[in-house]
Amino acid sequence: MGDEFNKRRGQQTIELKEPPRIISTFSIVGPKEGEGPLKHYFDEVLKDDTCGEESYEKAESEMMYKAIGESIKKAGLTEKDINYLFSGDLLNQIISSTFAARKFKIPFFGLYGACSTMSESLSLGALLVDGGFADYVVAATSSHFSSAERQFRFPLNYGAQRSKTAQWTVTGAGAMVLGRKGEFPKVRYITTGVVKDYGITDPSNMGAAMAPAAAHTIYKHFKDTGREPKDYDLIATGDLGRVGKKIANELLLEYGYDIKDNHIDCGDMIFNDVVQNTESGGSGCGCSAVVASGYLYKKLMTKEVKKVLLVSTGALMSTTSSLQGESIPGIAHAVSMEFD
């Protein structure tokens, strides 16, 4: 196995031998996201962002539960068919995920990758399917504007002013079902990120904190695979927003790669920042989750695009680490989704 293994991996990248298929996805978003430019790509738009629950945390967990359950249904499966569930979210002790997982009898691996969780869960799920350990896996994540604001920033009622570099946490959950067979987009390459920290300390400027990680992972992906930016129709970073997207582009130029022509950012796309007052764009685990499960997957299914590199990005801080004067480390995981 040693030789075969070495041929299939670079320093941070695995090429999957029997690329797993993304056989279904489900995306659910809040009312604000449902008014944004991508509104027609989501499977469900909530009329009420409390989801009928008595707290925003419970609402977020309910969205996650729905995304997981509906993605399984859309795949024509039942929960008994699913070998593993991978999920995580932004809330302390990932309660959105664990309380959603409680309603299923699926073996559960809890993750924490901040807003990189969609590509983290997709990476691990794909590795387990390719490794022969699972027939079907669900990868999922969520975020909620109001639960995130309360936990990370200010209670909404406080009416704090928002910085121009601030991002708007997406209310939404996305889930993907991976399987072995069928005519569906495949996961071919997985590039797992290392933690990068360029010393940013402003929690209202997450895009800048995550950009170095995004640039580094994309750079390693190209080096490890021998691919170039033009080999992808779209390189979709997670939630750098407008500020972070520009920084990531510039850092990649320093690494010798120009991705400007096909670089999109899920955070930059999900809102109309001017009309919707979302400053630098969307953020949160749910951001790249719903854009990937909604927009990107549907573009792949219709073959409008054939190769997408999804690079979800996470800021690995907590309110405690910020209060203790720590800078904000970032991470980014890349997954190539391909339909030829």
Added chain:
Amino acid sequence: MGDEFNKRRGQQTIELKEPPRIISTFSIVGPKEGEGPLKHYFDEVLKDDTCGEESYEKAESEMMYKAIGESIKKAGLTEKDINYLFSGDLLNQIISSTFAARKFKIPFFGLYGACSTMSESLSLGALLVDGGFADYVVAATSSHFSSAERQFRFPLNYGAQRSKTAQWTVTGAGAMVLGRKGEFPKVRYITTGVVKDYGITDPSNMGAAMAPAAAHTIYKHFKDTGREPKDYDLIATGDLGRVGKKIANELLLEYGYDIKDNHIDCGDMIFNDVVQNTESGGSGCGCSAVVASGYLYKKLMTKEVKKVLLVSTGALMSTTSSLQGESIPGIAHAVSMEFD
């Protein structure tokens, strides 16, 4: 691959084809743990539980960093040899893990499994090695009494009374390096838990909340593998403590398995509860991590025991979920460590 796959798995259990080896471990504990019954099994006992840092959170991260680094050194490797690092901890947004990972250039998967993290990280690491995706992986976790008390319960200075069913969060970090070769204990079976919730709402009685998950995972392990309690020298649950251990035993009797004779609990063993005032025993991610990396691994290496089933157990709640009246879901992951 389909048939081969199906032969090697039960409903929740995988039998690894080329069982990865645990080629080294490192355990580091605080002064109190260093006075307990297992003191001679730990690699390092801190004289000062601040680890020379200015906050308990930074101290915990420093312990994690040390455990990871030293386990790599003990394996005769450098960080360049490690393909993946899996780790998680109890702190909000797993800052102990992410700030430790920041000091390494190792592709990093962040986990959250509460106190089940040692067997969760070991499971995923072993699957990636067995699947041919990695030559070497590090699995690690940590906890710290003072950072956990501050975050989950009361500031220490408050001097709150402790309940008789309360457990004492272990100050410690454990890391294991997995590889493919050499005369070392192997990871043979991985049984991944589902979330179980029996409606316990008392955060001072975590053992009772986690016991149903432990019992269920152990039951599934026996069903899936055809093994029986007597096939193991030790069945080591994570941190049920005295109260939870008894409940788990009784629940397993209802499932038809009597594990009393070879059941130990890491939380029950790490302190002398009477002398050390630790009520129902130890808890925290670090509990099963240091007992497994210290005591259990050393007993396996000397072949005093040959087959151990490690069942780390996690309580999947947060302070917010408790304040919102939620019960406490539990999870348990089982990993068999065998040296024949």
